[in-house]
Amino acid sequence: MNNEIPIGSPIRTQAIINRYFVKAKKNLGQNFLVDLAAIQGIVQAAQIQPGDQVIEIGPGIGSLTEQLLIAGAKVFAYEVDDDLPEILNNELPKQINGVPIKERFELMMKDILQADFKEDLKDFFDLTKPIKVVANLPYYITTPIIFFLNESELNFASLTLMMQKEVADRLGAQPGSKAYGPLSIAVQIEMNVTEALTVKSTSFIPRPKVDSSVVVLTPLTQKPDVGDAKHFNWVVKMCFAQRRKTLNNNLKNLIPDAAERAQLIASLGVDARIRPEQLSIAQFAQIAAAIK
Numbered sequence: 001m002n003n004e005i006p007i008g009s010p011i012r013t014q015a016i017i018n019r020y021f022v023k024a025k026k027n028l029g030q031n032f033l034v035d036l037a038a039i040q041g042i043v044q045a046a047q048i049q050p051g052d053q054v055i056e057i058g059p060g061i062g063s064l065t066e067q068l069l070i071a072g073a074k075v076f077a078y079e080v081d082d083d084l085p086e087i088l089n090n091e092l093p094k095q096i097n098g099v100p101i102k103e104r105f106e107l108m109m110k111d112i113l114q115a116d117f118k119e120d121l122k123d124f125f126d127l128t129k130p131i132k133v134v135a136n137l138p139y140y141i142t143t144p145i146i147f148f149l150n151e152s153e154l155n156f157a158s159l160t161l162m163m164q165k166e167v168a169d170r171l172g173a174q175p176g177s178k179a180y181g182p183l184s185i186a187v188q189i190e191m192n193v194t195e196a197l198t199v200k201s202t203s204f205i206p207r208p209k210v211d212s213s214v215v216v217l218t219p220l221t222q223k224p225d226v227g228d229a230k231h232f233n234w235v236v237k238m239c240f241a242q243r244r245k246t247l248n249n250n251l252k253n254l255i256p257d258a259a260e261r262a263q264l265i266a267s268l269g270v271d272a273r274i275r276p277e278q279l280s281i282a283q284f285a286q287i288a289a290a291i292k
């Protein structure tokens with residue numbers, strides 16, 4: 001097979017699958033992208049410029065990796081499937097724009113959730129400069145990865161992540177919508193959320209059962225004042241413990257005294273029967289501040 005045909009084109013992907021007897025591993029969330037337009041859509045959504053430092057989570061057989069490299073990025077990838085280094089080593093171009101691939105691509109065989117970014121990246125990236133994360137995520141750990149990246153102290157310029165559409169909708173959800181909840185709030189106190197494109201299940205081998213979306217998360221320059229984020233997120237989770245019940249009901253464990261609860265809810269300027277999904281981040285911050 002001609003190596004000039006991009007890895008992400010169906011014909012080249014199929015050739016790689018046949019050559020290495022690749023069987024997508026369900027337990028590792030493997031759904032390989034075979035849609036060049038979607039892959040390039042991800043690269044565009046991430047606004048990759050020559051010289052950008054990119055962490056890729058799960059390069060798979062390299063379809064997205066190759067396009068990131070062609071766009072000029074330096075890519076550090078985390079992968080856990082031991083069958084893939086041989087494929088990546090053989091199938092990714094040996095040179096990109098005249099530069100040996102070793103200078104532009106590094107693979108670390110490590111669970112992303114065990115990453116120690118500062119240590120892992122120190123010899124490959126300039127850590128004084130911002131880093132972009134780009135990934136077609138393994139869907140079985142989408143939320144843990146988002147929390148892990150959100151809590152990491154690395155200087156991120158943006159996170160461009162393909163995920164299940166349903167999770168993407170939760171990330172960007174606003175008060176009053178069904179999708180709005182602890183995940184939306186935990187992310188929105190730190191980052192701006194934009195849904196960049198949706199990708200059909202026919203763009204993957206094997207096809208996932210759900211639709212996918214690419215979301216771009218960028219750190220907020222002015223974060224809302226929610227006090228201690230851990231305490232705040234814990235209070236939010238408690239308020240949503242039974243999302244169909246009223247806020248008053250959910251607050252019973254946190255504030256056993258009924259009069260105290262009524263006073264707090266009144267101070268929010270809302271109806272006593274309000275449900276948690278109707279509250280804004282500022283109102284949750286008020287609740288968190290009242291609970292020690």
Ligand code: SAM
Nearest residue numbers: 028031032033058059060079081111112136138
């Ligand atoms: N980037 C490729 C593509 O778009 O075709 C593959 C994407 S596939 C949805 C997810 C990738 O993440 C797989 O290569 C899988 O082996 C890898 N992966 C699964 N769990 C991982 C983990 N905990 N840490 C790093 N990579 C992981």
